[in-house]
Amino acid sequence: MRRKLLSIAILMIAGIVTTEWIDLQVWWLLPFLCLILFSFFCNISKQQKFFRCLLLSFCTGCLLLSYTNYSAEHGQLFQQIGKPSVLSATVTGVEQLDEENYKLHCNVDGERLLCSYYHSMNEYWNLIGCEITFTTAVARPKPAGNPRTFDYALYLKTKKTFFTAVIDGYQVAANDPSFTDKIKRFILTKREKLMEQLRVDSAVKGFIKGVLFGDTDSLEEDIYKEFQKNGTAHILAVSGLHVGILYGLYRKAIGRRKSPFMTGLFCLLLAIYGTATLWSISVTRAIFLIVLILLGNLWDRRYDTATALAAAALLIVIDNPYAVMGASFQMSFLAVLSLIFFSPLLEKKFCSTLSVMISVQLGLMPYIAYNFNYISFIGILCNIPVVFMISLLVPVGIAGFLWFSITEQLFPLLSDCLNGLGTFVIEINRFFAADGMFSFDVVSPPLWGICLLYGLIFLISSEHFRIYFKRKAFRLLIPQTGFMILMVIFSFSAWFTPFDRAAIIFVDVGQGDCIHMKCDDGRNLLFDGGGNRNYNIGEKTLKPYLLKNGIGTVELAAATHLHTDHYLGLRQLSECFDVKRLLTKGRAGQRIVLNKTQWIDILWPEEQNPDVDDENLNSLIFKIHSHGVSALITGDITEEGERALVEKYKGTTVLQSDILKVAHHGSPYSTSDTFLDAVKPTVAVISVGKNNYGHPSNVVIEKLRKKGIMVFRTDQSGAVGIINRKGNITICTKNQ
Structure with a gap:
């Protein structure tokens, strides 16, 4: 069986992911691991030894992650x-x-x-x-x-x-x-001073720093979004593309000659470049593969990309098993796997350069849809000119960096060259972006669907499948097919969350309110949406939450009042997401009927007064009804507003609710005893985040607990879900 190391790496990664998803300690695997090691010395066939080696790899992955967690929880910092x-x-x-x-x-x-x-x-x-x-x-x-x-x-x-x-x-x-720190300090000093002295536009300078060194902190957000939506953002994370450009120039310079000196010099250049880019996972992987190619050429050894990729993955995960969970690791290795499996097939129809681009784009498209919630239909076409220009910008920039590191002088015309190339790439990418005409937001596909899709694609496009299929040796495909089915089943259980069954969810938006209601027919409603003047809650919190949980449309977004921490997030969401209706006005007595068992009552105000100074006095009070369970949404009303509500509905059960959204984030000036006696909640949820107001008040929390009311806080528990099991309420929380 070829490429055994790839199978070993996949099983070790599977062990790491399994341990993380099921969140269990697996020290009980140690005796089993010893038994497997002992069996290697027994008289068994090579195939049996290999399958036991795969099992050993899986167990090793489990133990690696468990040991990492154990070390973190028994160290000085934990104490x-x-x-x-x-x-x-x-x-x-x-x-x-x-x-x-x-x-x-x-x-x-x-x-x-x-x-x-x-x-x-x-x-x-x-x-x-x-x-x-x-x-x-x-x-x-x-x-x-x-x-x-x-x-x-x-x-x-x-x-x-x-x-x-x-x-x-x-x-x-x-x-x-230390010596290594001195080298790192020297390289980073030259890097930063080079960027300071470049005489280019600030927007272009941020872009150049991202392309050359993978540092996008100074890149303008709008420019980054354009690259992301076009499927060209990979040029801003130093990866195999950048290292490959340097390797291509090296091969053209030395031809077929074997020169240990030139090989060593080029490896030194790669080490300097890796340090300048802070050795991200994609850079580490790319440089490791290139070094293996160089050594293979020097020693006349055959090079296999899949085996080299597996070796790089093993080195990274042994150093840090959690690296597997990062997007950098996943995208970097998925891109190379796509090249390995797809390029040989596509090269029969397209030239090698185009087949490489198509392979990477097709291989990453499902992952990007799942993880980043967008699809670009112009990505392949846009990558052609962008990658071509980057193949010019990278060597010019690296040459200028090396020249500056030695002489502390800018290479002649370096600023003009980089400014021209950078501006051209930004503008051509903006042209293809076309204000988002060719890219679309998508809801995250289920994880099990992604695993099934990749499993089928890689299985069918693999060399083994083609050989066994032609020979009709379908029995030999059972192990691979079985592993794929097992991972799909496991990913299905790992992807499921109790919030999928919750009809009402108190979303964590930091210091603010947001309540998500699900209707039986698939419609979704939001009550308040948080908000922060320094952070776009609508685009960066609410939109990802909705898309990643399979929601593409909000039927109704209702704000209790127009304060920033309640309304701003909804307004921001409506600018970047499909919100059918935005509700900010209403009066007591109105009812929004969703179906026979779900509806919304507006309990307050009797009339909205536009001349009032305190916006809280105009706050809409909603009562959600869902299959016999009710939730009272109180906005930021004060004790004065609570008294008015109690007086209005005195002698009725209108205010009585199973769930109380505690008013004003647990402020001491709300949640009076009289109001709590009228509502009679069994569960109270405080929507709160980091703040300087003292929210929630300990007095309020103690008051709720003395009345036997279960208290949940979004700053501690994260999102809080209300699950209705035939009239019985079950609470699920994200973090506690």
């Missing part, structure tokens, strides 16, 4: 969570997000800590390798607040970081960097 303490750390990297926002990557006795620093810094790269001391309270990064959305905590784990902190200041205890 310091929430406790102000003085720490000593070595700075391994610094990211500048803006002039007063930096991320310091620190090593604390072998553990990684990501520190946020909100002050200005001069020549921040000189901090690399320094030992610093600071006082802070270690924290765990907040996981995703809503189902199936981006998980920042998991993202940091792909960077081998389990803990974060905010530091207000630090002292440099020692400035004695």
Whole structure:
């Protein structure tokens, strides 16, 4: 069986993913692992040994992730969570997000800590390798607040970081960097000074920095979105394309000659470039494959891309098993696999360059639809001129970087060349973007569907399938087919979430309210949408939440009132998503009928007064009815508004509700005893995020608990779902 290492790598990755998805400790596998190792010394066939080797790989993947989690939970930083303490750390990297926002990557006795620093810094790269001391309270990064959305905590784990902190200041205890830190500091110093001295437009400079070094922090958001929607954003993440361009120039320069000196020199160039790009996963993978090609040519060894790819994957996941969960790893390796499987078939119809582009685009399209929720139908066509121009910009930029590193002088006409090439790429990409005419937002397909699609595509396009199919040796395809079916079944169970059964979901939008109601006929309603003047909640929180949970249309978006943290998110969502109706006005007595068992009553106000100064007095109060379960949506009403409601509905059961959305994020000026006695909720949900108002009040929380009301907070539990099981209420939460 060829390419055994690829099968071993796939099984190890499967073990890692399985352990992460089922969230179990698998130390019980150790005796089983020892038994497998012992069996290798028994008298069994080679095929039996190989299948046991695959089982060993799966178990190893499980144990790798379990050990990583065990180490994080039994280290020094875990013991310091929430406790102000003085720490000593070595700075391994610094990211500048803006002039007063930096991320310091620190090593604390072998553990990684990501520190946020909100002050200005001069020549921040000189901090690399320094030992610093600071006082802070270690924290765990907040996981995703809503189902199936981006998980920042998991993202940091792909960077081998389990803990974060905010530091207000630090002292440099020692400035004695190691040899490798000195090299890193030197290269990054030259990189930043080069970018400072380039005389180009600021928008183009941010683009050039992204193309050459993979740093998109200074790239304008609109430009990045255009590249993303066109399927050309891969040029902004240094990957096989960039390294391949350099390798192509190297091959043209030396021809068929075998020169150990030139090979070593080119490897040195790749090491410098890898350091300048901070050794992202895609760069590590690409450079590793190129080095293997170089060594194979030098030693007359046969090179197999799939086997080399498997070796690169094994090295990365052994170093950090969580790397498998990152989009960088997934896209990088998926792109190369697409080339391996699809290019030989497409080259029969197209030229090699075009077949490569088509292979990568087709291979990544389902993944992009699932993970990033868009499809570009112009991507293949747009990539042709863009990649061609990048093949000119990259060598010019790298040559200029090397020249500057040696002479500290800009290469003659470098600024003009880079400005011209960068501007041309941006403009041609903008031309193909055509204001989004050829790209479309899509809901995420189910994970099991993606696994099934990729499994079938790679199986049918594989060399083994073609050979066995021609020989009609279908029995030999049983192991691959069985593994594919097993992964599809497993991904189906892993993809499912209790929120799929919830009829009402309190969405985590930070400091703000958002309630999502599902109708039996597939329609979806939102009540409030959060909002933040410094962050687009509608586009960056609500839209991903909806698309990733299979929702492409919102039938009704209703705002209780027009305050930023309730209305702004809905308005932003309506600008980038299909919102059929936006409701901001209403009066008591109105009813929105959805079907026989689901409807919405507006309980307040009796009349909206446009002259009132306090917007909370005009707040719409909704009561949701869904199959016998009711939820009261109270906006930001104060005790004065609560008294008015109690008085209006005195002697009735109108206010009585199973679920209470606690008013004004748990403010002490709402949620009176009289109001709680009238509502009689069994569950109270406080929609709240990080704030400076003291929300929620401990007085309110204690009041609710004394009355026997279950309390849930979105800042602690994430999204809160209400599941109605034939009149019995079940609560599901995202994080607790």
